[in-house]
Amino acid sequence: MSLKHISKYTQEDLSWARSLPKVELHAHINGSVSLDDLRSLALSKNLPFPATLALPGDPGFDIKDVFTLFSSTIYGVVRDQDALRFVVGKVLDAFQADGCVYLELRTTPKKNVAMDMDEYVMVVVGAIEEWLLGRAGSQEGLMHVRLLLSVDRRHSVEQANQIVDLAVKYAPLHTCIVGVDVCGDPTVGGIRHLVPALQKVKPAALKLVVHFAEVAECPEQDELETILSLNPDRLGHCTFVPSHLMDEIIKREITMEICLSSNVVGGTVSAYERHHLIELWKERGYRNLVLCTDDRGIFLNELSHEYLIAMDILGLTKREMEEWAARCVEQYRK
């Protein structure tokens, strides 16, 4: 797991990577909160929290276990306004402490007994705005925070429409809302049924970001072509992209969100040294790549760790890594 990998770096390396101004584009709110914070939240609300969990590093832990953690544990604790506010604040603190200067969070609006989807979005937006307000004028450079609303593959087109409509409605009122993401367990179903909703994203001047080729088998034939036909701004993971489609992505200069530890710990890539980042960087010479954490609470990976691992597997110098990080900051923190 990533912590073992990280143990070989010196304290000086870790401090350098943390101090580097960084961009994070692929971070799910509920997967980014630490399990310790979730446990204390559960305790404070008298909610059950499992004594033992299938965790990264456990024998056989794989991507299915990640989705089980979300559905059976995290969503069971983060289910009212207070809990959601608490989680957003903790996640923002963690990224700021790790040297992140531009953060795009993402979350799937949920309807439960405590709130509907609209209220869910407003609680998240309110928590972000409150956090930013609380730090305005502080000495350290204030992190820019943006938000994507996520559509889950398992959603019906009605639910997807609701989420896209919320993004369209609130983006002009709350500058943090910048787009729509498509996420969810890629082993359970395709996305073709969501296309009518997703087609509304780009005409509304919002970004479209999609989890792409995360597992070897696509749930639907032609799924990847369908996604590319929507003209996405960014693609997450891109682990199992056929060569001709990778050519197309590179030709269009679409940004790829590279989640090293998420892929290795989740088991879709067998080792850091075999990660597709290496082929993209070295063989294809592609540079429109941004290192991301995906679910730092689950994978125990700080963004600064991802930078050290990338530097290691690509054989980059600190200077080269600083230049890569600076390019990302220049592109996103405008």
Ligand SMILES: [Zn+2]
């Ligand atoms: Zn993700």
